[in-house]
Structure formats: C-alpha cells, structure tokens
Amino acid sequence: MAYRYSHQQRIDWIKLHNPNYPNQHWHSDIVYRPDEILHKEFFYRKRTVKKKINPANICGIEYAYSYNCPAYKVKDWTYHWDDLLRDLKRLDWVIDNLVDLDQIIDHIHFNEEEKTVEQYGDHFFTTGGQHRLCLAKYLELDEVEVNVEEYIFDRERFQREKRFERYIPKFIEEGFLGQWYENNPRVDFVGIDVKGFDNKKDTVFIKKKFAGYVLDRMSELRRFPYRGISNSIKSMKIESNKRNSIVSDQELYLLDTLLLRHNRSILSKIFI
Structure with a gap:
C-alpha cells in the first residue's frame, strides 16, 4: 500500500516530536503476536479491566491480515517495530492534521474507538487501537x-500436563492409547482403551492426575494378581454405566477389574 509519507519522513516526524528516538534500542525487535507466547495454551482469561499501562511494555499486536499477521508469508518471516512505523495506516492523517505534540497526545488518549490490550504477565499485546498505542510507544508516553x-x-x-506427557509413551505401550494419540492440554481427563473378555475395547475416562497410579497398579497386579480380586468383586455392585468414568480417589478401586481384563497374562495367574 502506498502512503503519502515515506518511511524516512515518518521517522523524521517522530524525531521532531521525540528527540530521544535515536536512543530507542527496540526498533529492530520483533512485533510478536499473542499466539507466540510460550505455553499460551496454559493461560486463561481472568477478566477485562480498564487501567493505565506504560506503552513501553507493549511487545506485540494482534491484527488480522495486515502488519505482523503471518498469513501468506514465507516461512520464518518476521516483522519488526520499524516495519510497523513504516506501515501504520493512519499516520499520514496524523502528520497532516495534528500540528503539535499536545494534539497528538490528545489523539492517543481519545476513545472514539476503544484501545484494548491482552496482558500476559508483564507483557502487553494490542488488539484494538494499534495505531495510537504504537505512537504512544514511539513517543514514550508514561501511561495510557x-x-x-x-x-x-x-x-x-501446566504441571499436571507435563507429568501426564511423561506417561503417554507407556500408555501407548500398554495399549491404553493409540499410536497416534494427541494430547489435549485443555482437558483434565483422558479416554483409555480397555480390552474386554470378547477382545472388544471399552473406553474408560480417567482424570489425568491418576495416570501414574494406573501404571503403578498395573505393575503391582502383574506381581500380585490376587490383590485385585476384592476390588473387582466390589465393583460388580456398581452399575456398568458408572464404571466408565473415574474422577475421584474413591473410585480408583474400579480400575482393578479393568486392568485385570485388559491384561490376560494377569488373569491367567489367577486361574491357574
């Protein structure tokens, strides 16, 4: 897109209103997107509040199909703050119509359209009002x-999922999960496949926090299969449709029947 003012003219205009521009060492920093946050899937939205922030803490923006949007870009393409200054869509209008710093600052603070940011720790990403907040960052306003x-x-x-990920290879080896299983870190349960007496598989849902217990109990029953008999008898009193979900410590005894069924070698020790 062609603009009235060149990149250098825009830089000169910023220098006119902020002589400290040459001392800003972040112009070549990448303008990050929120989805580039490390472990973003483990963040949850708490609330939306109106408050004042220091624009210096803005490290990126979210903008569909423009600026730092990676759509239709080559692999490893990056976008920097100096690029954003070059591409700001409304800056021509500001240069033409706002003659002094006070007018520019009033423009930044004016809320005809809301200015919105996402906050992750100490880092902010603009999702609304990108143009004004970019100017605030370049002009080094104390707060907006x-x-x-x-x-x-x-x-x-996060800790639960990292623990569970360590168990996945063993779950696949035991036949509880398929070879191409993909974990969903947004849910706290997992459906495991348990073999039945007719060789058909039933899916049983367990809390991920019990993954280690499942493997430890399977190992124990291989060594001491008779330890699973009393719990298996106890579980027979529970309706079948209530045995396919284990969400509490009190329901862990239901696993013994399932683990005995799943591993025929254990059953063979019992019936010899």
Whole structure:
C-alpha cells in the first residue's frame, strides 16, 4: 500500500516530536503476536479491566491480515517495530492534521474507538487501537488508559500436563492409547482403551492426575494378581454405566477389574 509519507519522513516526524528516538534500542525487535507466547495454551482469561499501562511494555499486536499477521508469508518471516512505523495506516492523517505534540497526545488518549490490550504477565499485546498505542510507544508516553484483558498462567494445569506427557509413551505401550494419540492440554481427563473378555475395547475416562497410579497398579497386579480380586468383586455392585468414568480417589478401586481384563497374562495367574 502506498502512503503519502515515506518511511524516512515518518521517522523524521517522530524525531521532531521525540528527540530521544535515536536512543530507542527496540526498533529492530520483533512485533510478536499473542499466539507466540510460550505455553499460551496454559493461560486463561481472568477478566477485562480498564487501567493505565506504560506503552513501553507493549511487545506485540494482534491484527488480522495486515502488519505482523503471518498469513501468506514465507516461512520464518518476521516483522519488526520499524516495519510497523513504516506501515501504520493512519499516520499520514496524523502528520497532516495534528500540528503539535499536545494534539497528538490528545489523539492517543481519545476513545472514539476503544484501545484494548491482552496482558500476559508483564507483557502487553494490542488488539484494538494499534495505531495510537504504537505512537504512544514511539513517543514514550508514561501511561495510557486502555481496556486490559488479563490472562493468567494456570501453573497447576501446566504441571499436571507435563507429568501426564511423561506417561503417554507407556500408555501407548500398554495399549491404553493409540499410536497416534494427541494430547489435549485443555482437558483434565483422558479416554483409555480397555480390552474386554470378547477382545472388544471399552473406553474408560480417567482424570489425568491418576495416570501414574494406573501404571503403578498395573505393575503391582502383574506381581500380585490376587490383590485385585476384592476390588473387582466390589465393583460388580456398581452399575456398568458408572464404571466408565473415574474422577475421584474413591473410585480408583474400579480400575482393578479393568486392568485385570485388559491384561490376560494377569488373569491367567489367577486361574491357574
């Protein structure tokens, strides 16, 4: 897209209103997107609040099909803050119509269209008002009031998923999961395949936090198969449709029947 003012003219205009421009060392930094946040799948949206932020803490933007959007770009393509200054769609209008710094600052603070950012820790990504917030960053305003969508790191879920990922290879080896299983870190349960007496598989849903227990119990029953008999008898009193979901510690005894069925070598030790 052609603009009235060249990249250098835009830089000169910024220098006119902020002589500190040459001392800003972030112009070649990448303008990141929120989906580039490490472990973003473990963040959850907590709330939206209106508050003042320092534009210096803005490290990226979200914009569909323009600016740093990677659609239709070559692999490993990157976009930098200097590129964003060059491409700002409304900057020509600002240069033509706002004659001094006070007018520019009023323009930045004006809320005809809301300014919105997503917050991950100490980092902010603009999702609305990108043009004005970019100017605020270049002009080094101390603060700008914006709508902040706060995202919080779910440490408990992160730790649960990292533990569960360690068990996946063994679950596949035992036949509980298929070879091409893909984990969904957004859910706290997993459906495991358990062989029946007719060689058909039933799917049983368990909390991921019990994955280690399943493998430990399977190992124990291989060594001491008779330890599973009492729980198997106890589980016979439970309706069959209530045996395919194990979500609490109190329901773990239901696993013994399933594990004995799944591993015929254990059953053979019992019936010899």
